[in-house]
Amino acid sequence: MTSPLIKPLSLLRASAVALLLLPSLAAAKPQYGYKGDVAPEKWGELSPKYAACVDGAEQAPLNIVTSATVKKSESKPLKPEYGPTSGDLVVNTGTTIQVNSSGNLKIGNSNYKLLQYHFHTPSEEAINGVHYDMNVHIVHQGADGKLAVIGVNFKKGAANAFLGSFWDKLPTTKGGKLELNLPSLSGLLPDSLSYFTYPGSLTTPPCTEGVQFYILKQPISISTEQLEAFRRLHPMNARPLQPIRERVIKTGG
Numbered sequence: 378m379t380s381p382l383i384k385p386l387s388l389l390r391a392s393a394v395a396l397l398l399l400p401s402l403a404a405a406k407p408q409y410g411y412k413g414d415v416a417p418e419k420w421g422e423l424s425p426k427y428a429a430c431v432d433g434a435e436q437a438p439l440n441i442v443t444s445a446t447v448k449k450s451e452s453k454p455l456k457p458e459y460g461p462t463s464g465d466l467v468v469n470t471g472t473t474i475q476v477n478s479s480g481n482l483k484i485g486n487s488n489y490k491l492l493q494y495h496f497h498t499p500s501e502e503a504i505n506g507v508h509y510d511m512n513v514h515i516v517h518q519g520a521d522g523k524l525a526v527i528g529v530n531f532k533k534g535a536a537n538a539f540l541g542s543f544w545d546k547l548p549t550t551k552g553g554k555l556e557l558n559l560p561s562l563s564g565l566l567p568d569s570l571s572y573f574t575y576p577g578s579l580t581t582p583p584c585t586e587g588v589q590f591y592i593l594k595q596p597i598s599i600s601t602e603q604l605e606a607f608r609r610l611h612p613m614n615a616r617p618l619q620p621i622r623e624r625v626i627k628t629g630g
């Protein structure tokens with residue numbers, strides 16, 4: 378596999394990864410979207426570079442059928458070390474809100490750097506066929522260049538305090554951005570970090586594979602007002618569920 382995703386971090390700066398994850402910001406790459414001519418079923422036709430979106434063997438997101446999951450033989454708890462941040466960039470990419478941030482994550486004995494997090498509505502992953510109202514994907518990169526994504530689902534309820542720290546400042550137009558100091562991202566994690574894990578792909582073009590997902594079992598809350606504020610900007614930005622093929626979803630944490 379020649380994807381830049383597996384190059385060492387030293388060869389692939391976080392900013393380059395951010396562009397890879399966000400083709401809409403790279404001028405030469407065709408825009409993708411969620412309806413009409415640029416809808417997910419057309420992504421493979423938008424560019425030869427997006428071939429994995431139609432030809433890939435391990436694409437994401439998945440429906441997690443809990444009765445078919447198996448326990449990981451070796452327990453690898455997620456140990457996030459997220460502190461308060463300064464100078465995070467909050468960007469409206471045209472297809473989501475993304476926050477370029479920093480922090481550390483340990484999974485077992487492996488170290489990862491936090492690159493960015495972004496939101497989908499409804500949730501991209503489903504559990505037993507049910508989607509949540511929204512989810513956040515927290516994207517990290519290991520020293521070997523591989524990506525590890527923690528997914529947290531939002532369920533309507535009380536207002537979310539972490540989102541409350543910047544949700545009224547979301548940039549409203551494509552390309553709009555602002556710099557913010559934010560509280561620790563741990564405020565966006567549930568009490569339990571038990572997870573479902575599987576190998577998948579970027580859920581946006583170029584749909585590059587080799588991304589390990591850790592979808593947390595416990596959802597967190599978001600108020601109706603907070604959900605509506607996001608949906609006014611991005612009414613629907615979830616890729617349809619992808620075939621699981623030979624993969625087995627494991628549980629851990």
Ligand SMILES: [Zn+2]
Pocket residue numbers: 495496497514580
């Ligand atoms: Zn995502």
